[in-house]
Amino acid sequence: MVSEPQSHEQRQLRIVEMVSQQGFLTLEDLARRCDVTVQTIRRDVNNLAAEGRLSRYRGGAGLASSIENMEYERRQVVNLTAKQRIAAKVAEDVPEHASLFINIGTTTEQAARALLRRDGLQVITNNLNVARILSENPAISIVMAGGKVRNRDGAVTGQPTVRMLEQYRADIGIVGISGIDLDGGLFDFDLDEVLCAQAIIRNSRRVFLVTDHSKFGRPALVKVGHITDISALYTDAPPPAPIASMLHATGVPVVLPD
Structure with a gap:
């Protein structure tokens, strides 16, 4: 056969x-x-x-290197169409008048663009680009977490940022990631960024992980958590078999663009 x-x-x-x-x-x-x-x-x-x-x-x-991410400008254009399709899909599952965390990343920035025309959203973010995008809609309330600004990509991190994120409890956390190991581990490159992501995951009633297929099997240094910590995975291609099996066993759905 x-x-x-x-x-x-x-x-x-x-x-x-x-x-x-x-x-x-x-x-x-x-x-x-x-x-x-x-x-x-x-x-x-x-x-x-x-x-x-x-x-x-x-x-x-x-x-690939597990200690250094590619430049922000390059990340913005890599798999851009896939990120836009993922963003459109996750936006469909965000109800009006929801409270949201949105963290650092180019895919989460596309999610912000897809949510721009929504009314009554309450958004807490440590991403200057997300805040700028959503500020175009006066019907969206934005809380910008304070802390140290990373000039190259508009990320805001540090202990003050973590403490501020811990003061909120949101309906949904929309989270990006740099790498998903084949054992299900979620990884990123910067410890301060990871501490913020962990705070968002802890304080979200549901966690929507948005990532394109290039993150499957990609190495990164600092562990954020595990794929089974999330509520749904939004991606553009079916994950590799080991990851798919874990998600299936724990009932975490994989949501693909139409």
């Missing part, structure tokens, strides 16, 4: 999963395991390296 060919996204997820397990694989190994040409694998590896999901080496691919 001949198996169905994998889609482009499925193949790239499999490449990330294999490299995560092995540490390094040659292009020839990857091509053989995926049953495609070396030229196809080379294009996949180039794309994955551009997204920060792998490191490209001469003749092969290895793990």
